[in-house]
Amino acid sequence: MPVRVAIDAMGGDNAPEAVIAGAARALKQSEPDVHVMLTGPEDRLRPLVEEATAEAELNLHVVHAPEVIGMDESPASAIKSKQNSSIHVGLGMCREGKADAFCSAGNTGAVMAGSFFILGRQQGVARPSVIGYFPTLTGTSIMLDVGTNVDCKPEHLVQFARMGSVYVQRALHCEQPKVALLNVGEEPGKGDELSKAAHKLLSEADGLNFIGNVEGRDLLMHRADVIVCDGFVGNTLLKFGESVASALPQMLGQEMRRLGMSEDEQAIVARAFAGVRARFDYEEFGGAPLLGVNGAVLIGHGGSGEQAFANMVHAAVELIRENVTESIGEALAD
DSSP, rough: OOEEEETTTTTSTTTTTTHHHHHHHHHHOOOOOOOEEEEEEEHHHHHHHHHSSSSSOEEEEEOOOBBOTTSSSOOOHHHOOTTTHHHHHHHHHHTSSSSEEEEEEOOHHHHHHHHHIIOEEEEEEOEEOEEEEEEEETTEEEEEOOOOOSSSHHHHHHHHHHHHHHHHHHHOOOSOOOEEEOOSSSTTSOHHHHHHHHHHHHHHOOTTEEEEEEGGGGGGTTSSSSEEEEEEHHHHHHHHHHHHHHHHHHHHHHHHTTTTTTTTHHHHHHHHHHHHHHHHHHHHOOEEEEBBSSSEEEEOTOOOOOOHHHHHHHHHHHHHHHHHHHHHHHHHHH
């Protein structure tokens, strides 16, 4: 059965060139039943697609969407007023069953607003949530929420834990994921009222492998597979991680020069560090799934390049093949 991924060809700082190049790269690496549909102005996309498919026949299609939602536009009003935009058209394809997933590195608020308005929330979901990836010493942990929900109630964090557990089981193939609450201390009584109440509910929740609180210093140690917090805290940590990944190479270079290391010595250290930095690179993850809506939606970083878009397509295919959306719906309906 074909897997159909719609992608916003006009989303991101490097669109549409990087989007099309990334989609073409992903198709060359994928099974022949994978199709990618690019949404955007046909007159801009068609020449680039013809160039990308000149040497190999690929399942790369153009779906005309003449309007574009800018990064600085109001998300809700733009989605309502620009119904022929690349974001609106792509989400509409998912709603109509013409696509199995939608990806975009465009206006994040518009993608989320469009997902809520066009696809709707899954039954039983109070707050859909975007996940964030945290590389650890032994793999990858995910965090919910990382910006969708700044103000949360305790029951929302429990729902994040359930959705995150299903995602880790299906997409990351971890049978019994450990769930933890991000807090200022390990003891159950630590934290603000939200943390205390959420800890109690998580401890009592059936079907969750809740191990208690974890602190910020535990994030890279892989004490848990799923870490829950409100979107304000999660987004702050995610952006801090991005800044660390950007600043550390410069700091390392300054220190190597201070120590008087030779160019050969610096090159060896730089090669080793490049592998570490790659673990934090959003290009490696492609896009972050929006869990809790009636469809597979991935949101990419605005600065995504060719590699990120290729990995976004691969991640979308994984979501579809592993029935992540359906599994979340079943888990929350029980």
